[in-house]
Each structure stands twice: as C-alpha cells, then as structure tokens.
Amino acid sequence: MVRGEIVENVKARDALEEQIEDTAAKSGISVRGMKAGIYGALSKYSHVSYVALLEAYDIFHHDFDFERIAGYHWVLNSSLPYLRTEIHSVIITLKAFYSAIADGESYLGLDTLLRKYAPHMYDESAKKARAADFRARFPQK
Numbered sequence: 001m002v003r004g005e006i007v008e009n010v011k012a013r014d015a016l017e018e019q020i021e022d023t024a025a026k027s028g029i030s031v032r033g034m035k036a037g038i039y040g041a042l043s044k045y046s047h048v049s050y051v052a053l054l055e056a057y058d059i060f061h062h063d064f065d066f067e068r069i070a071g072y073h074w075v076l077n078s079s080l081p082y083l084r085t086e087i088h089s090v091i092i093t094l095k096a097f098y099s100a101i102a103d104g105e106s107y108l109g110l111d112t113l114l115r116k117y118a119p120h121m122y123d124e125s126a127k128k129a130r131a132a133d134f135r136a137r138f139p140q141k
Contacts, residue, residue: 013035016035016038017031017035020034020035020038084117084118087117088114088117088118088121091110091113091114091117091118092114094106094110095107095110095111095114098110
C-alpha cells in the first residue's frame, strides 16, 4: 500500500476480519456479528453528520444557510430533544450506579437534577396513562 492511497472498503473489511477473528472465536460471537456491532457503533458518528449537511442548506434561497434558519430548525426539532434524552439517560445510569455503591448523597443530588429537568418522569398520572396506552396497543396473550 502506498502512503495516501485510498483503501477500498473490501480490503478494510478483510483486514478487520483478520484482526477480530481470534477475539470473536473466544467470545462466541460470530465475526460477522462483531463486525456488524463495530459498524453500528461507528456509523452513529458518521450518520449524525448528515444533519450538518441539512443544516447548511437554506431551502428558501437554495444556497448556503448564511442566516442559520435551517440550522435553528434542525437543532430545535432534532438535536435538542435527542440531547435532552441522552442527558436524562446518563443521569438515570448514574443514579443506578450510586444506588449500587450505596452513595445516597450523590443519588439524591442526581434525583434532584432529574426532577428539575425531566419532571415528566415523576408524573404518576402520566405514567399510568402511558402504561394503559401501552397495554392497549400490546395486549398480553
């Protein structure tokens, strides 16, 4: 291979397969399954960049979005709700961790944050309504 040469995907996949074959055999996961998992994790980063392309185009002027109209729309309706959900997930995960190591002070601090920024998670009537809706849509046999 020459420095700066573009490597075809098939060569990269073959090289990856050689690298993870031993690890896959030891773990009991197929090489194909492991490659799919790695691809799935890595593609989350590259697919997120598609939004950046959409944010950079102004549909009203058919040009680069110098006024950031599209960017504002995408952040407000896509990125921001996703980010909030991720933050809530991290707080919930940390609460579980601090509960497991019996650090009540940290747990309660995180609980306060979650109650402040995700009050819907503590709304009992809304939880019951969501549960009833779920049971109606997916009845048990």
